[in-house]
Amino acid sequence: MYNFEWHKNHAVKTTSSAETIIAILASCIEMESVLDVGCGDGIWLASCRAKGASTVSGVDGPWTDPTQLLIPPESVAIKDLSEPFDLQRRYDLVISLEVAEHVAPQFSEIFVDNLVRHGDVILFGAAIPYQSGFRHINEQWQSYWAGLFQAKGFLAYDLIRSQIWDNPDVHFWYRQNAILYVNSKNAELTNKIKNHIKDKMIQRLPMDVVHPEKYEAVASYRQIAFKLLIKRFPAQFIKKFASVVLLKN
Secondary structure, three states: OOOHHHHHHOHHHHHHHHHHHHHHHHOOOOOOEEEEEOOOOOHHHHHHHHOOOOEEEEEEOOOOOHHHOOOOHHHEEEOOOOOOOOOOOOEOEEEEEOOHHHOOHHHHHHHHHHHHOOEOEEEEEOOOOOOOOOOOOOOOOHHHHHHHHHHOOEEEEOOOHHHHOOOOOOOHHHHHHOEEEEEOOOHHHHHHHHHHHHHOOOOOOOOOOOOHHHHHHHHHHHHHHHHHHHHHOOHHHHHHHHHHHHHHO
16 A cells, blocks of 8 residues: 555564564464565565565555565565455465555455455454554554454454564554454464463453554644644734633633
């Protein structure tokens, strides 16, 4: 959804984010094959390959520039992410991070269907309300997506967020939104992840949560905007407004 210049500008921190999160996942699940839906320039898949994944595949829209990809162009399929697609195989891990907010709300269920069709483990995160960004037309709370996954038999496991919450080398949107969804019918895998969370005493955060870094950015912006707005009012109005406030107090 973003142009490749955006990806380049964020590449250092995105690489650090991917390496950190993939290392956490590698400690409890197999990742021989990985699919990234909304893969951008393929930076997450490149990190998975560096960690040992033998098969990596990406899906993204027609804006994809094959010359800018960090993985072989033949590894990326061009699809409309608001329509059903089937790659005719399943993967150990399916990734889709900060992509679903770009797909219109009426296609949310189709988007989730496309993910669960391709694997039993989904690493998913999407922008929450007021997170803001280019063409964010479907910002939803984390619980909204959890409900859609649950309807497909995939349960949420908060394996990652508390382990990266205070890590400044990871983008705040991953620290806030990245949740693991697992097919409840895969009992062996489900038990493995449950035991890992228990053994490592991994803290579960509230499902709907805003990272302080985002909150502070929004709060400071609104404060600045309010000050700029006040400056536009005539001095007489400000004096009148202040007198009313003083009388009420």
